[in-house]
Amino acid sequence: MPDTSDALVAALRQALGATAVLTSEAQADEHARYLSDWRQRYHGRARAIARPASTEEVATVVRLCAQHGVTIVPQGGNTGLVGGGVPDASGLQVVLSLSRLNRVLAVDAANLSMTVQAGCTLAQVQDAAAAAGLLFPLSLASEGTCTIGGNLATNAGGTQVLRYGTARELCLGLEVVTAHGEVLDALSSLRKNNTGYALRDLFIGSEGTLGIITAASLRLHPRPKGLCTALVACADMGAAVTLLQAARRDLDAGLTAFEVMEALPLSLVARHLPDAAHPIAPFNADPTSVPPPWLVLMEHTSSVSDTHAAESLQGWLDEVLTTGLAQNAALAHNEHQRRAMWGLRESIPLAEKTEGLMVKHDIGMPTSAVPAFVEEAGRAIAQRWPDARVVCFGHLGDGNLHYNVQPPALARSGPALAIFEGEVNALVFGLVMARGGTLSAEHGIGALRRDELARRADPVALATMKALKQTLDPTGLLNPGRVI
Amino acid sequence: MPDTSDALVAALRQALGATAVLTSEAQADEHARYLSDWRQRYHGRARAIARPASTEEVATVVRLCAQHGVTIVPQGGNTGLVGGGVPDASGLQVVLSLSRLNRVLAVDAANLSMTVQAGCTLAQVQDAAAAAGLLFPLSLASEGTCTIGGNLATNAGGTQVLRYGTARELCLGLEVVTAHGEVLDALSSLRKNNTGYALRDLFIGSEGTLGIITAASLRLHPRPKGLCTALVACADMGAAVTLLQAARRDLDAGLTAFEVMEALPLSLVARHLPDAAHPIAPFNADPTSVPPPWLVLMEHTSSVSDTHAAESLQGWLDEVLTTGLAQNAALAHNEHQRRAMWGLRESIPLAEKTEGLMVKHDIGMPTSAVPAFVEEAGRAIAQRWPDARVVCFGHLGDGNLHYNVQPPALARSGPALAIFEGEVNALVFGLVMARGGTLSAEHGIGALRRDELARRADPVALATMKALKQTLDPTGLLNPGRVI
Missing domain, CATH: 3.30.70.2190 (Alpha-Beta Plaits)
Known part of the structure; x- marks a missing residue:
């Protein structure tokens, strides 16, 4: 649909300004970092990369894409590990980058809270809290690049969850642009607010499939x-x-x-x-x-x-x-x-x-179940693949292990690797789920675990998630093919 | 619809056993405590009070009521303060009491978690945690009577929120019977689990309007x-x-x-x-x-x-x-x-x-805004009603005040009281909302604040809530007339 494409790009340029809309023809190099994940596992193409500078501009991009029937991939720092933030290979999608919404809007030291735009990097948020003598405890390897909007969209974890919780527990309120291009204002800084359904929590962890987070109120802690x-x-x-x-x-x-x-x-x-x-x-x-x-x-x-x-x-x-x-x-x-x-x-x-290459798992289970899991999974893998090796480390305080398996020498590429990956995933996830565990503790579902989730989720829960997606994004505009 | 009524009661009795279904004719006294809230502000009638003993029986009650087109009022300890747990005056509704689902299912000390049925009293949950040398920190005046299911359905607060959070932050997973009479199993005991939308958080605080909580995994803390x-x-x-x-x-x-x-x-x-x-x-x-x-x-x-x-x-x-x-x-x-x-x-x-009678408010705002609010609201009330008196106390650590106003002598009953209540609510809520506050910090919406919420909520948020209700409970079976 080149005509539609041109008309959309023209409309986006008119709304945001020409420099705020990148197309592959014009800026191929600039383009590249929006199109691949940083593990270089997913490579996509995009009709355009829109870089709005305000919440209203985000809403405009959504409305224009909806009018043209073009789907949107919201993107923060693009540091995700499950392929949730890069476009597919069709070249038909618009990447909506939040990177220009990068202002700290307010710090309220007496209320231990701050309000920030979604495109602020995590490090920027940490620094603004520190400048007020306070602590924003979310801490990740990618904190210099990842954005707070992405952290919330994926409910990021990291090394301080044991004490301070995940991104969800550190968020007091959100501003969200809906799939209808409306602005939902739930940007409250309250610790207690029982006025209806937890919309904030519905958008947190939804990986950009239900709405686009444009700003957040965050919970700060004493240093x-x-x-x-x-x-x-x-x-x-x-x-x-x-x-x-x-x-x-x-x-x-x-x-x-x-x-x-x-x-x-x-x-x-x-x-x-x-x-x-x-x-x-x-x-x-x-x-x-x-x-x-x-x-x-x-x-x-x-x-x-x-x-x-x-x-x-x-x-x-x-x-x-x-x-x-x-x-x-x-x-x-x-x-x-x-x-x-x-x-x-x-x-x-x-x-x-x-x-070398590892087949990676970001699993979680009750900490009480971890010793028997490590024992049993290790034994089963050694039996099945004597020269595979398990690299195990992680956030034991949260029951979250990075349980990575180096394939046997004969299965490190091509179809043999694909077969090994399928089999070792089945083995690991089977043992994890049998212990009340999860196939994604902190990385999310994205594209990588979507089929696995569909296979293993409680059917009533899965049907409920699909119904919620249908309700909030009936035309499938936002990050299609991700999560569910 | 007496015929329908009889057929439903007969079907409920057949499914649950005769003694598990109370009707007003048979057990008027036993009946009474299910029909009025404990402040004696709301008095209803019910076609029947169903007391299922298991999750499956709860699902059966929901399916039977759906078949007969009869709406359901889920009820825990019936200690709510906003009229969310008692039936309306029609006499057509079924009260679904969770009180017989009262077993502690498991305590996992190494994982700092426990799994309980929804009808356990809060005190019972606290005691089971203490018996394992651990702490379940939720603490309320009504803890001997209120149930954990009700605490979660209303996202209860109390005196320890400052350190440990509300009921939401103390919940790891839920089992819920949906409006379709299906069992949604999200009863995980994980601290990190990023596998799709936060269904747990959607049901927490929804006051029985989206589903019926039948069991919960809870987060425990060291004592x-x-x-x-x-x-x-x-x-x-x-x-x-x-x-x-x-x-x-x-x-x-x-x-x-x-x-x-x-x-x-x-x-x-x-x-x-x-x-x-x-x-x-x-x-x-x-x-x-x-x-x-x-x-x-x-x-x-x-x-x-x-x-x-x-x-x-x-x-x-x-x-x-x-x-x-x-x-x-x-x-x-x-x-x-x-x-x-x-x-x-x-x-x-x-x-x-x-x-004597007070017009009560359970308000919240950023703690930084509290001094100016107290000053301004006090002055405005004194000006408007020189002999009204403000009784102010509460959980300052959470920015949550119980801000109660004793009406002037001439407005303590009848139409004058109703007029005073409307005017003082408008004054107080207006000042609260202008400071980014909330009209219900911990008590919820129920019947009492439904109109106020409809008037004052962000319109996009309100429309989203209505869409969620329509999706999860399309026939309006669960607790109609509450929240939205």
Whole structure:
């Protein structure tokens, strides 16, 4: 439909200004970053990339696309991991980038809240909170690039969920442009507001399929006055879960992170990124030594001081070392050591990537179920594919594991890889779902897990989701082919 | 439609057993408590009261009522304050009581979660958590009677929201019987689960108009090891809000409650419930003395011990007394004193009731807006009705005030009262909404605030809510005339 296309592009240019609408012919290079995800797994084409500068302009883009029967892919920082933010291969879709809606609208320190436009990067939001002496605790590897609108559209998780919750729990209100091109104002900064249905929560996590988030009110927290980080070695996952339970009981809200890493990902870091591999004694005593079976990274905050955080965490670690729950432990005694500990954890994805292709899973389950799952899944994979390897690490405090499997040598490309991927997914997801778990804890559904969701979701829940999509976006204008 | 009625009652009796279906003819006395709210403001009649004993029986009741075209009023403990849980006056509706679904299904201490049926009382849920050494922090005056299903259907608040959130933040998953009589299984116990739309959150707070909650997975917390409560006198609301801000900054998650009471409600307690009025020195130094302009009740928990909680709260109070932010303060030194402090706060509603009729408001706004609101609303009411009196108290930590107005002597009944109520509501809600506030912070909409919501809600939000209702309950079977 080239005529329709031209008319739409002309109308978009008239509404937004010529420079706010990119087309592939004119700006091929500029174009590229909107069309592929950053893992380079999804590559699409677009009729145009519209970059509105205000909520009203977003609504105009939606209305114009609706008039022309052209579907829309809303896009924030384009850092998603499930192909939810790039257009399909048809070249018929419009990418609606929120990146120019990038202003912090208000910070209300007394109310511990702030109001921001959707295109603000997460780092920008964190910085604005810090400038007011407060904390916006959402924290992700991609925080310099990802946007708060994308974080909310995907209900992002990260490393502080244990204490502060996911993006959902950090959002007080939203402004949304609907599929009808109307502006829904639910931008309240209230902690309690029982006036009808939770529209805010319906849009959060809907991955741009029900409406386009244009602004948000966010919940801020006091900045902890002290912080201490530690590495703890555990003999097995059962001990790590018991350690978590003890830490929650004894440190309560002071426990802000509880990450876990198995020996294999630590070995991969040692091989590919040796500078990151041994952050602190005793974990650097002998760089050639075998890593512990499981290493926990935990973070403890204090409302008093760094010294208080360190003393209370040291006291607690002395106890768990005495009881044998932990094999070994080390505190970070300064910011350099603290960063080195987090550097170890954060180096795993790059070390993995350097090692080669992995079939990745972002699974979640009750923490009580994790030890038996790790045991059973590991055994089943080893039996079925003796030379496959499991790279397991993640946010144990939330029951969320990144459970990645390196295919056997003969299944690392082509049809063999596709068959392996299908089989290992079936195995992993089967064991996860049998334990009341989820096939996507934090990454979302996007294009990657859509079929899997359709297969495995509760049928009444799935039918309800389809009905909601039909109600809020009856013509299928918004991000078609994603989620459901 | 007596024939239809009989056939439905017969079918319900056959499905549930004769004793599980009450009709007014047979059990008039037993009947009564299902038909009026506990404030005795709403009185209805019912064709039958169905008391299913399982999720499947709930689904059966829904299907039978749908077949007979009879609408359903779901009911938990019937302690709601907005007329959302009692039938209308037609005598044509069926009350569906969840009270027999009253089992705790599972407690998972390692996952800090539990699964319960909807008819469990809140106290029963709290007790089951405590028996596992854990905390379910939702806490309300009616906790011995209200049910967890009702708490979730209304997104209940209470005194611990500041730290632990409302019922919504304490829920991990739901089982719901839909308006089609199907069972929607979203009963997961996961802290992170990004697999499609937030159906759980759509049913939470929908007051039984979108589906019937039959079971829930709940988030548990560690039990604090120490606790200390204090009363603090402030010169004005501005000082109280600054005190709150300082407390959040310095005590962080250790601040678990921050309630406020103005002098007038304290005087009413002194007049009508003198034993409760003066819990502790210096606030009992002279029982005839004038109460402070504003009295704050704050609670501080510690992950260490009671002594630690008391010492750190005392240290903090010494500071705020020195800076002049507080006029006076007292710690509870034992459980008796602690209960006396809470007793003062909890006596206010009864003292109010004894004093006479009040036009009540459950308003919320950003805490930063509260001082100017209190000032402006007080002045406007005094100007318009010189002998009206404002009774103001509530959950300042959440920006939620119970802002009740005693009508002038000439407007305490009949048409004059109705006129006064309309005018004072318009005045109060107008000032609240102008500050980004809400006309119902925690009580919900029910029947009481339905028209007000229709008048004041964002029109796009309201239209969206209506579309959701139409989608999930196309025949209007569930709790018609409530919320929207």
